[in-house]
Amino acid sequence: MNAPALVEAAVLPLSQPLLDALQAAFGARCSTALAVREQHGRDESVFDVPPPQAVVFAGSEAEVAQVVALCAAHRVPLIPYGAGSSLEGHLLAVRGGVCLDVSRMNQVLRVDADDLTVTVQPGVTRRQLNEALKHEGLFFPIDPGADASLGGMAATRASGTNAVRYGTMRENVLALRFVAANGEIVRTGSRAKKSSAGYDLTRLLIGSEGTLGVITELTVKVHPLPEALSAAVCFFPSIDAAVRTAMQVIQLGVPIARCELLDANAIRAVNAHDKLGLKEQPMLLMEFHGSEAGVAEQAATVQGVAAEFGGEAFEWATTPEARTRLWTARHHAYLSGLQMRPGCRAVTTDTCVPISRLAENINASIEEVEAAGLPYFIVGHVGDGNFHMAYLLDPARPEELVTAERLSAQMVARAIALEGTCTGEHGIGLHKQGFLLDETGAEAVALMRAVKAALDPAGIMNPGKVFAG
Amino acid sequence: MNAPALVEAAVLPLSQPLLDALQAAFGARCSTALAVREQHGRDESVFDVPPPQAVVFAGSEAEVAQVVALCAAHRVPLIPYGAGSSLEGHLLAVRGGVCLDVSRMNQVLRVDADDLTVTVQPGVTRRQLNEALKHEGLFFPIDPGADASLGGMAATRASGTNAVRYGTMRENVLALRFVAANGEIVRTGSRAKKSSAGYDLTRLLIGSEGTLGVITELTVKVHPLPEALSAAVCFFPSIDAAVRTAMQVIQLGVPIARCELLDANAIRAVNAHDKLGLKEQPMLLMEFHGSEAGVAEQAATVQGVAAEFGGEAFEWATTPEARTRLWTARHHAYLSGLQMRPGCRAVTTDTCVPISRLAENINASIEEVEAAGLPYFIVGHVGDGNFHMAYLLDPARPEELVTAERLSAQMVARAIALEGTCTGEHGIGLHKQGFLLDETGAEAVALMRAVKAALDPAGIMNPGKVFAG
Known part of the structure; x- marks a missing residue:
């Protein structure tokens, strides 16, 4: 998708003095090679935007501060980059500027097992962190699917499959360090589990999509690996039945750890890709954490609810291998x-509604996509009221993208009307700025802009994201 | 305590045009009677500050907006008031102005049992809300002890006894409405359980202590009443043993719902006041929520841990009456x-540290108070690393207050050195502004000030709180 309205006409070449300064400081770690720039100028969104004008690979917080200070002095945009797995155009250089890649800042700095906290650099990915934790008997639950960096996950307020029990980045980050637009290093929070000390700058940065500062360190909660852990699948006669099962499980207060919906299309796809033999009908994939007895009890409750809605073939993945598979x-x-x-691109939606409205939201979305005749599949963190519909688009047929955008807009409008949100976990980026306004109103967006202007008066931090201007 | 540095010399009488406008709009609901003003000019803190110059009782969001607009037009300070139970001087009129009492805005507006959310006006108190919920099989867990208003609890980021399992106001508020300093009504959040839509204005308001806006509506999470609920007490040979038991319970991942420490002094006090016969030695008062089997299993685990630390007389409160008692x-x-x-005042401290450091923090604090010879007692939400020491001071001996402030400062400095926070749940108010700076650093406080200046350029919203200026 071209995004002409999003790309400023006046993207000037990077000033030579800035480039000279960056190259003097970073040598080969400041690259203007087209391949490097293009790799850093694309994410999973469908926007077609020119790449950043330079990419700097920072190795430390001090280096991040140095880049921010240089960009500030030259009034050049700066775009933080972690794993590049964002979905809504967050990292696209709509106003040119410097991409600041923090993926090499990937050290797990501290594991405080007794306090259930860890401190990491922003380039640490969730899989890397869990690898580092497993010998401690701990895990980090936030799981957005992609092997995202923790800095990026904080910046987009990510969540994923475990959020139904363990919360999102909002609930699991205790403290941050970040470099503000003025180049200063700011500390927020502490390792205390709770605090009433002043404004919640931690939560202000979480979800700010790189527009308020560059996160350089995170202290997050981790959890003891449960004594027992089991996964189960259950197949339903309809998506509606599967969703209603999830709703009732949540309403009963069952502390289910994961509760994922896959529709028949998604199952067909994973059967083909992963050589599985799952029944090709709507399925809940669930996980239970607790003691042996607790897990068995949760599963029995869920199995009873599922049976009421026609769920059958409640099958256990009893071995770790089966579960992992x-x-x-x-x-x-x-x-x-x-x-x-083959050859398609996907446009992925991401609405979240109060769980009592989820069936309505999904059912209507399916009716619309079926009527439009676009190929699609559905996966959903349905325990949270959150689901994704992915439209599979032929790039040679631009009218399909138009249709997908129309369907997506209808779905978002419906989610907002159902008292939900235009994005459960992907963020606003470039794509959803109008929807943010629809959801929260002009007054709230005006306050967000006021905060942005106060913290980044020159507008150098990832400009054009969350809201234009 | 006199707080001369906190009271501006230039508190002018309220301008007659403003008073005329308020009285024209609110009639008898705008009071300048000394008794009313004094009642609204005192909280549980020890500061001695003149009362506000007028008190307005608002009945609706529109009326709140009207008062804010009038105060903005006249550049007069405005102090939101809920239940008056704050502890750090939050509601004191250090720069004069109008107290805006929202306690009459006390309607439970919606109970969405299927979504486990409720929407309330800010004057609803936690007990009132739980009374309204109990017939729905639901409860609201945040319990700061006092029967505080939900607006005030959000404004101070309150928590209390259930936070160890259910989180604090930070985790349990989904959405707010508030009147900003410009008189506009702002909506934040939605009824969706999670969202990545834009800056987290909800969390920015939570803990802002009335300095960014007046909260007029809250949508909060509620929880199903557990199938089974049991409480137990266990007595320990030392505070250290009790605290180490709590630490290990948390580290094991037991989902304990409440885990409260009372020292021998606190038990002596409640025995006398409530005619109980508890053993006068350090005690954990615990509560377990879950299924019948789950509760029994949790309790057995905890009992085993307690025994390792010399805990004995693990006693059940089996009936609801015994539990309530x-x-x-x-x-x-x-x-x-x-x-x-008799006749004393209390100064209450409120530090919170990573749980592995809690024993050290409490033990050192006890050594210091014993050496100073002040009467005291301790209660603590020890599962969160949070405890309160209350010094009992004779108002006729001002040197005791000086000693208490010195001890409190030592305790806060130690909590910060132990990577904790100067306030777990009471807030900054007037009392802890210096400690906020010590804890978070000048850079973070400068950003908080920038946010304040952006959202309240005239500085009318509860000025002088969180940070002076």
Whole structure:
């Protein structure tokens, strides 16, 4: 998709003095090679925007501060970059400028097992962190599917499959360090589990999409690996039945750890991609954490609810290998789905509504996409009221993108009307600025802009994201 | 305590045109009677500050907006008032102005049982809300002891006894409406359980202590009443043993719902006040929520841990009446403690540290208070690393207050050195502005000030709180 309105006409070449200063400071770690720039100028969104004019690979917080100070002095935009897995155009250089890649800042700095906290650099990815934690008997639950960096996950307020029990980045980040637009290093929060000390700058940065500062360190909560852990799948006669099962499980207060919906299309895709033999009908993929007895009790309750809605073939993944295989397939759903229509691109939606309205939201969305005749699949963190519909689009047929955008806009409008949100976990980026206004109103967006102007008066931090201007 | 540095010399009488406008709009609901003003000019803190110059009782969001607009037009300070139970001087009229009492805005507007959310006006108190919810099989867990208003609890980021399992106001508020300093009504959040839509204005308001806006509506999470609920007490040979038990319970991942410490002094006080016969030695008062089997299993685990640390007489409060009696006594600890030294005032501290450092923090604090010879008692939300020491001071001996402030400062400095916070749940108010700076650093406080200046350029919203200026 071209995004002409999003790209400023006046993207000037990077000033030579700035480039000279960056190259003097960073040598080969400041690159203007087209391949490097293009790699840093694309994400999973469909926007077609010129790449950043330079990419700097920072190795430390001091280096981040140095880049910010240089960009501030030259009034040049700066775009933080972690793993590049964002979905709404967050990292696109709509006003040119410097991409600041923090992926090499990937050290797990501290594991405080007794306090259930860890402190990491922003380039640490969720898989890397869990690898580092597993010998401690701990895990970090936030799981957005992609192997995202923790800095990026904080910046987009990410969540994923475990959020139904463990919360999102909003609930799991205790403290941050970040470089503000003035080049100063700011500390927020502490390792205390709770605090009433002043404004919640931690939560202000979480979800700010790089527009208020560059996150350089995160202290997050981790959790003891449960004594027992089991996964199960259950197949339903309809998506509605699966969703109603999830609703009732939540309403009963069952502390289910994961509760994922896959529609028949998604199952067909993962069966093909991961060589599984799952029944090709709507399925809940669930996980239970607790003691042996607690897990068994939760599962029995859920099985009873599922039976009421016609759920059958409640099957256990009893071995760790079987469990891993199922969850790997779930995480492959996006890639698997793409392969159902060779050469296609996906546009992924991300609404979240109060759980009592979820069935209505999904059912109407399916009716609309079926009527429009676009190939699609559905996965959903349905325990949270959150689901994703992915439209599979032929790039040679631009009218399909137009249709997908129309369907997506209808879905978002409906989610807002159902007292939900235009994005459960992907963020606003370039794509949803109008929807943010629809959802929260002009007054709230005006306050967000006021905060932005106060913290970044020159507008150098990832400009054009969350709101234009 | 006189707080001369806190009271501006230039508190001018309220301008007659403003008073005329308020009285024209609100009639008898705008009061300048000294008794009303004095009642609204005192909280549980020890500061001695002149009362506000007028008190307005608002009945609706539109009326709140009207008062804010009038104060803005006249550049007169405005102080939101809920239940008056704050502890750090939050509601004191250090620069004069109008107290805006929202306690009459006390309607539970919606109960969405299927979504586990409720929407309330800011004057609804936690007990009132739980009374309204109990027939729905739901409860609201945040319990700061006092029967505080939900607006005030949000404004101070309150928590209390259930936070160890259910989180604080930070985690339990989904959406707000508030009147900003420009008189506009702002909506934040939605009824969706999670969202990545824009800056987290909800969390920015939570903990802002009335300095960024007047909260007029809250949508909060509620929880299903657990199938089974049991409370137990256990007595320990030392505070250290009790605290180490709590630490290990948390580290094991037991989902304990409440885990409260009372020291021997606190028990002596509640025994006298509530006519109980508890052993006068350090005690944990615990509560377990879950299924029948789950509760039994949690309790067995905790009992095993307690035994390792010399805990004995693990006693069940099996009936609802016995449970209520214990928790009522816990909630009376503050009042009961005051009665241990007739005519005294209490200065209450509120530090929170990573749980592995809690024993060290409490032990050192006890050594210091014992050496200083001040009467005291301790209660603590120890599962969160949070505890309160209350010094019982004779108002006729001002040197005791000086000693208490010195001890409190030492305790806060130690909590910060132990990577904790100067306030777990009481807030900054007037009292802890210097500690906020110590804890978070000048850069973070400068950003908070920038946010304040952006959202309230005239500085009318509860000025002088969180940070002076």
